[in-house]
Amino acid sequence: MINQSSIGIFDSGFGGLTVMKEIVNKLPEYDYLYLGDNARSPYGNRSFETVYQYTLESVKWFFNQGCSLVILACNTASAKALRTIQQNDLPTLAPDKRVLGVIRPTAEIIGSYSQTNAVGVLATSGTVSSASYPMEIAKFFPELKVYQEACPLWVPLVENGEYENNGADYFVKKNLHNIFEKGEDIDVLLLGCTHYPLLKEKIKEYLPVAVTLISQGEIVAKSLADYLQRHPEIEERCSKNGSRKFYTTDAADDFDSKASIFYGQTIKSVHTNLQ
Numbered sequence: 001m002i003n004q005s006s007i008g009i010f011d012s013g014f015g016g017l018t019v020m021k022e023i024v025n026k027l028p029e030y031d032y033l034y035l036g037d038n039a040r041s042p043y044g045n046r047s048f049e050t051v052y053q054y055t056l057e058s059v060k061w062f063f064n065q066g067c068s069l070v071i072l073a074c075n076t077a078s079a080k081a082l083r084t085i086q087q088n089d090l091p092t093l094a095p096d097k098r099v100l101g102v103i104r105p106t107a108e109i110i111g112s113y114s115q116t117n118a119v120g121v122l123a124t125s126g127t128v129s130s131a132s133y134p135m136e137i138a139k140f141f142p143e144l145k146v147y148q149e150a151c152p153l154w155v156p157l158v159e160n161g162e163y164e165n166n167g168a169d170y171f172v173k174k175n176l177h178n179i180f181e182k183g184e185d186i187d188v189l190l191l192g193c194t195h196y197p198l199l200k201e202k203i204k205e206y207l208p209v210a211v212t213l214i215s216q217g218e219i220v221a222k223s224l225a226d227y228l229q230r231h232p233e234i235e236e237r238c239s240k241n242g243s244r245k246f247y248t249t250d251a252a253d254d255f256d257s258k259a260s261i262f263y264g265q266t267i268k269s270v271h272t273n274l275q
Contacts, residue, residue, distance in 0.1 A: 004239035006031040008062035008070035010055070013041035014159065014255075015194030016073030017262035019102065022217030023071070024244065026225055031243040033065060035272070036259075038250035042155055043076040044124030044193075051126065055081035056089060057274045063094050068237040071224065072101045075192050075216075076124055079103060079132035098234055102194070102216050103132050105223030110190060111141030113212050118145045118185040122175060123192030125150040133192060147186060149179035151193070158195045159258065163202060172199060173206050180208075191215045198261065247272045 009020045013036050020034055037043075037058055043051050055077040062070045072078045078101030085099055110119055121133045128150040137146050153171050162168050180186060189211055191197055197215040207213060228235040246269035248255040259267040 003066065004237055005066035005068055006033040006243070006245070007238055008032075008065070008067035009034045009073050010058050010062065010070060010077065011036055011072075011074040011194060012043035012054075012077065013038045014258055014262045015155075017259055017267075018194050018197045018215070019071070019073035019217045019220050021263050022221040023224055026218075026221035027228075029240045029242060031239045031241050032245070033062065033067060034244070034246045035061065036246075036248045036250075036255060036269075037274075038248045038255055040249065042124070043074065043080075044126045044152065044155060046076075046126065048080045048130070051076055051080040052084055056085055059085060059089075059099055060093070061272070061274045063097060068097050069234055070097070070099045071220070072099065073194060073220070075102055075194065076126040077101070079127045079130035098231075100224070100227065102220050103136050103192075105220050106190065106192075106214075106216055107133065107136035108140050108223070109219060110137060110188060110214065111144050113214065114144065114188045116185045116187045117141075117143055118147070118183050119188040119190060120179045120183060120186040121146060121148045121190045121192045122151050122154075122179065122196060123148065124155065125152050127192055133190075145183060145185075147179055147183035149175050149182070151175045151196075154199060155193065155195045158198045158261075161261070163198045168199065168202050169206075172202050176203070176206050186211065188212045188214060195262075246270070249274060 007030055059070055072082055082101040128148045134146040157163055157168050246267050248269050252269045252271045255269045256267050
């Protein structure tokens with residue numbers, strides 16, 4: 001008898017809910033367990049070692065809940081922790097379990113959107129400093145020029161409900177100006193943070209018509225569907241009752257009040273300690 005369990009979806013806070021929403025739309029039959037480490041977010045400006053430790057603790061929490069597959073729906077965790085967890089920790093901690101991220105699925109296809117061989121990545125300071133996107137994209141599209149711009153104030157704008165207001169315009173225009181200064185031939189712009197889709201309409205107001213704007217949710221959802229098809233030994237361990245459970249390391253009431261903005265539905269979460 002195979003022990004079946006939910007697919008775990010992790011983020012440092014709320015942003016991963018934009019990815020989870022697309023995953024659930026694509027694969028509604030599976031059970032999902034979401035964890036937001038809101039008590040220690042944001043991760044974007046923290047050191048590699050801190051992000052790694054926090055992410056590993058969260059991955060272990062998922063494993064303790066029985067999850068065989070965990071998605072790091074957080075660009076910073078994917079950039080600063082995923083490779084170490086996959087290579088150093090999983091072989092001894094849980095060799096039969098898998099942890100996946102959001103950067104590689106995006107890197108695998110982003111070049112197909114570009115006509116000029118120039119793409120821009122808008123992300124947190126942590127993701128930009130890791131250089132994970134340029135390195136991963138180069139594996140699949142070595143001819144592609146990748147320009148990056150850190151947008152450290154975009155996450156607080158979103159989490160404080162300012163993403164549709166005039167206060168966001170200054171910072172959106174500033175960061176867009178900066179990235180097009182770096183690469184005038186950019187024709188694809190990636191939102192390399194799961195919070196940023198909420199700013200999509202604001203960004204489009206200041207984006208040249210010829211530039212394609214990409215967010216990650218649908219890409220990651222399609223990649224996960226492909227992964228499960230290619231790895232039946234993992235897929236058969238994923239339970240299918242259509243359930244969704246949400247946990248946060250901070251106050252559940254506060255999480256619930258903001259989470260619906262990202263997920264598009266009312267959420268009822270439960271507080272948890274990682275230990």
